[in-house]
Amino acid sequence: MTELVDIHRAYRDDLLKHGLLISMGVDGLYGRSGLFEKVVEGINAAFSKVGDADAPEVMRFPPGIGKWQLEQSGYLKSSPQLVGTIHSFNGGDADHRAMLETLEKGGDWTANQRTTQVALAPAACYGVYPAVGARGRMGEQGALVDCYTYCFRHEPSLDPARMQMFRQREHVRLGSEAQALAFRKTWMERGQAIITSFGLPFEVDVANDPFFGRTGRLLAASQREESLKFELLVPIHAKEHPTACCSFNYHRDLFGRAWGIETAAGTPAHTACVGFGVERITLALFKHHGFAVEKWPEKVRGVLGL
């Protein structure tokens, strides 16, 4: 019986061989070819075509967030194993010489690196909550934000669909409980329609985030019991191990409270977000329709503008 890890390796090697991904010598870190990016652009365009009707406010953040933002978000409590922080050299001439000597000897030259004020974004929406919270009380209509950035999660894997650096396209809704839930319901329908238009098989299921440790078990159980997270799963490697390509999340007032985001009534905002993993969807498209894009179903090419 073929092990899942062998299936992962085989598909990754295929993607490298066809030049769609470019090796960087680290599992989960890849360059993307022009064709790969064209498909990514097509997915984004299909997302925009549906989502732009709501006139979201567009915010684009770099893949880094402030370390203070990471701390205040609560992410260190739930998922410390995935966090990436930026470190940098912080010494004088003597430290520099010592570092180069260590490097020369093949030792750990990073020993004297110190953390900077920058952490890597674990999800595209992490820049949105503090930005909206800083504006003061929202109006009756709440807020709707379109965001898109590279994210980092420290989980090296041979699975090309589990990259360490990948992009999420998201819409984030901030407002009342009813507004957040209505948004999520709408996007669960829209998400399925979009993935259907890509000619991909899928299922939607309740899910939990990969929270850390014993406290994580409590968080995961609560998340499932309350159906706070749904995922749209597409079989990329094997039917019995489908990959989450989109997620539909309701956070209650977790971020509203963490960031002091207030509704018009002065209560902590409830938030929800929909996220499309654009690399994962791209990988699913190549898996199901083949490496020759010109041979993809005409309808699918039309939707993606290929």
Next chain:
Amino acid sequence: MSSAVQARVRAVFKGTDFLQADVDSLADDSDLYAAGLNSHATVNLMLALEEAFDVELPDRLLRRRTFSSINAIAEALVEIGVKEDAT
């Protein structure tokens, strides 16, 4: 069910911001989630309870309903061996 365990559970809330309401204003069967206990606060509460009672909650109790009220928490603690007459 001993009220002593409930009293010790209540003491764990003192001086924390786990709830949006004062724990003294709540009954033993009041819904703590309705009183503002969110998921991150539940994690902090779980850790604080484990420290205060010197216990480790087993996986089967790491669920939302374990922390749903003072009574529910006390029941869980008694179930894993916390003495009802201990003070």
